[in-house]
Amino acid sequence: MRCVSLIEVAQLRKVFRRADKKPGLAGSVRHLVERRFVDKVAVDDIDLRVEAGEAVAYVGPNGAGKSTTVKMLTGVLVPTSGTVHVEGRVPHKDRIANARRVGVVFGQRTQLWWDLPVRDSLELLRDMHGLSDADYRRNLERLDATLGLAELLPVTARKLSLGQRMRADLAAALVHTPPIVFLDEPTIGLDIAVKDRVRAFVRELVAEGTTVMLTTHDLGDIEDICRRLVIIDQGRIVYDGDIGTVVETYARERTMHFSVAEAPASLAGIAARLPDAAVAEGPSDAQLDVTFDPAVVSSARVLAAVQAEADVVDLRIDEPAIEDVVRRVYAGELGAGGMQ
């Protein structure tokens, strides 16, 4: 038998049927008589393999099909066609066995019992997962250390603030120490302090060997945690590979910001010395920016060119960010199937 990956997705597809109504009340009434539907393809034949211990960032614009994918991977949604295997199991068929091995956080919606104190929710989960008291207590202490859980335990879930709720939700999803964790926008709407806490926590999980699939809009989450990047757009995977490679290939340009003693009369002199770079005025008179591709023009040449024309006081370099790549995908520069 061939070597099997931890998560195997083949030709996965999800189509939702939506009512095709004309706008307004008249449209709705008409729909009652003459029912018309349109198919919306949320996930369009994707293939994906994730090995044990990998940390994968799954990104894409709103409505790209990220959450739908995660919902199929966790057994919440039944695929229209194609296959999903997690540890060899089909999540939506072998739901209970799957739930014991997987932890899931949906940032948009809580999984705690709304009307119960956090402690009761966690204890119910303890019993559902069949954890021993000793294991449960040990895990809770661990979670308390990183998430500051103790203060939340007596609070009813509905009374938690967003940040508190996310911490409690993470604890609920991880109380059984699952080897596979899906995080769907775990930092959405959180302030910087809580965000950092959540990221540190996830980084720790990855370091321990937990397989993590992280869906997010926040690129800070990705750079901190993941090595592999999967970009989805309009239901198709448009990139799947190393984050560093993407940056080198698609976000090669960097910008040098110069502060000079005296503003040069014209930038033309510098521009003439650097035909392959873009020279522009900075935010103030005594500043200028040079944007260039290090593979074409070296940083040293840029510096030398500017120094020849002006008296450089200070300089700062902006490294390329993963954000730039994803922004280009969002903007449609890299169409579906254009990479890979």
Next chain:
Amino acid sequence: MASAQAVAAPGVLARVRRNAWLYRRCLGAHLRSTLEYEADFWIMSVSAVIAQGVGIVFLWAIFGSIPEINGWTFWDVAMIYALVVLSEGLSVLFAQGAWSMAFTVNLGGFDALLLRPFSPVLQVLSSEIGMNGLGNVALGGALLGVSVAHVDVAWTPATIALFVVLVVSAALVKVGLNTATNAAAFWIKTPWSMFAFSMHTFGELARFPITIYGIGVRLALSVVLPYAFMSYFPAQAVLSTGTAHWLGFLTPLVAVWCLVLGALVFRRGMLRYESAGN
């Protein structure tokens, strides 16, 4: 951190025991949180007594002008009533969660249930404890206490045991039907359980001897959605009256059928579940 261990496939008995234990744990947790609101508890209980009591007053009024309906006296019908109120009370107390299905399913809260290692249908049923059920049970018990003195039944340990079995079965009939009708939420995309409620209201017809209705209604109440097995039929079995009182002894079987039906409809619905957003 200890790793979560996949439990080896347990035997059927062990699985039933685990499910029953988890069901009780879920109900217990909700009982505690419900009891925090003492005023709610009293308001709900008193409302339940009023709601059911109105029916009894109506019955009293009807029998004030006619001595009997199809051979059934006031106290016979009061027996049916007591049975309905009792079994309804039990179903509300222990499986009120069925009525939350429309809300949970259509506002996307169902996702969470699918991610926990416990049967989704049992999670739904145990997600609420209907304290007004206590009001029902109290009223049903009182009504029963008064009516047994007036009906022609020899109360032996055997009839008492039979009665207990019938009441519990009748409650399970209602739980099964509630599950099946509320599972319509997977097809009807609104957060209100109007469909299930209209079926429940239809089932109220079985609070009277169903022989007073035409054949269509009788078939619907005893075969299609056998609400009559939580009231008329078991009452017949206890009273040994009517043309086919033996039918009431089938109540436990009908209960099993209704529970299976509920589970099947729920499972079919789950395959259609589309969550919310994407």
